[in-house]
Amino acid sequence: MPIPDDVTGEEIDADVRQELQSLPKGLAEDVARNLVMVAKLIDEDPEQAYGYSKVALRLASRVAAVREAAGFAAYANQKYSEALAEFRAARRMTGSAELWPVMADCERGMGRPEKALDMAGEPEVQKLDKAGQVEMRLVAAGARRDMGQLDAAIVTLQSPELASNSVQPWTARLRYAYADALLAAGREDEAREWFAKVVEADRDGSTDASDRLAELDGVAFVDAFDEEEDEGAGADVTPAADQAKEADADDDADDDADDDAEGSDK
Template sequence: MAAQLIDSDPQRAHEHALAASRRAGRIAVVRQTLAITAYGIGDFALALRELHTYRRISGRNDMIALIVDSERGVGRPDRALEEGRGVDRTELDVDVRVALAIAMSGARLDRGETELALGELEIPELDPDRAFDWSPALFSARAAVLEDLGRTEEAAFWARRSEVAESALGLDGRLDEIIVEDALAEGQGEGEDAESEPEKDAED
């Protein structure tokens, strides 16, 4: 129920997660769910407590980006950066690694370190010509930091890449990667908006 309600009714989802934790508090996924719902309603202190409990029970770092963001939520960007630096990124799944880069960039922004925030996003997955499920958020984060730096043309480029990637990835649920360059070229070649449907030469 928490999973079903998290988007439409986060408070009710949180109540379901709390009920589950009272009955099965030693199960990792229960503590993970409670952490996610607490984050969803803005209770970052509870989210942190549950995220650390989840990590202790499971031995996993797959929620590290949420830990970093929750530290930001309680006003501790320095601690957020420490948490992020404390994991071996080579051992993380790619989607977790990207989410962590975005969260670390946000922590840098909290500290007023805009150039360093941009540097946090300089990761191998930042390929403007390919997009996976996590790419729109990464491209959008880069666009926002560039905008803060006053580099408006570059910001517009990455914002456009984010829009095209999101649109193209939404065309077919089976696709987890699309060629952004092809999607852009298809729209421009027909004199249409670049968000129009790309040729179906995307890789499965």
Template structure:
């Protein structure tokens, strides 16, 4: 078995989110510790060095290929390095093991990545959106909109984004991406002015959410060119494996307080080297 990437001594299993650690309890103590450290490294480097994050995910999979969070992490890191075929295989395995649709948007985008936008739409339509967590539902809408653009259907791409969460006056954790997606579609449609308004809303929402902990504070934005923050608010969102996705992702509770944004329209988107016995299932 090839040696995995080095994990610094200061990285321990405690650096992995508790929900993810719970999934490793079926492993021996020493194996669980090492797998957790590799997963923690994947979470740590997914943004700044996705290739290294992917190496750590693959190292974890070689020791714990039957654990859902491990396969999910391989999928996410594979997507990050552009290996969409591997991402799809791992996402299907994660879904089969866990029974969850947390990564349905990533499945849709991975189908797009391998050049199958029609199949991407089929995958997205096959789930009950009402049963999805709000952030997952928004991510799915964005992915479905992208698939419509791939098919040269900008009008229908815009329709995919017409969801209740598209509130131009309130910024939730998912708002910047949703607003920016709408701006991109409007630009594709040739409505440059409206696209600029939605992109501006995306920028304001991102600034407001990045300035404070969205779990505890409501932010009033009185001017579109600046974000006013309550002096008592001073926090940052956590990055890591969240409770529901158990994967490398930004964690912000989408059910708590949101930032209120006032924007004038004139100012205003090779399979892993893990357990080979799972490979046959992946090809199903």
């Protein structure tokens, strides 16, 4: 797959670059450039990112960072079975529990929420940092919702991290999941309160909490351009019922004219 000339491979994290040092120099550069493309495209064009990840995987399948990148690219394309296999391979190579939450979410994606809940109770969760533990809580709550256990999902999300007034990288997502669960459970007033708290924490606009809040407040947004198009179209189109009436009137006029012509002939 083509890679722009300005992508050198130097853009990757230092830790990944260190892993690639086990490869011959030219090969390490090729792998690094493909990994950069995965990182650049995974959000805007997941399918393309997946293609680059497969190239990197073919070149260096024994590098943990490559297996992890391949896992995230497959995950972004909802290829959950494939993603889980890659994450497991990366975990075997590193011994790290860092990927545990996303592995559990793959189980959800494969229709096995019970397995995801089992993983939420495993000792690996205690090895996670705070961000990882919050992520695991989000996955567990999602699994509860998959199983139709809304109240349990709400309870799962209730935590010191949710109650904290400090804003952390995970705060907006945690509050959003809580607000959404409350709304699904019919607790609209509480949901509105928490969507407002999401807006406060979502400094980079990563969620649609402001739109959800507006919906709860009964605010409707209208695209002015679309509205003008509708008005323009309405001015040129005669309603079907009126067209039928006009056609009938024309037919009657034609009949009257024919009758008058026949009378004059007589």
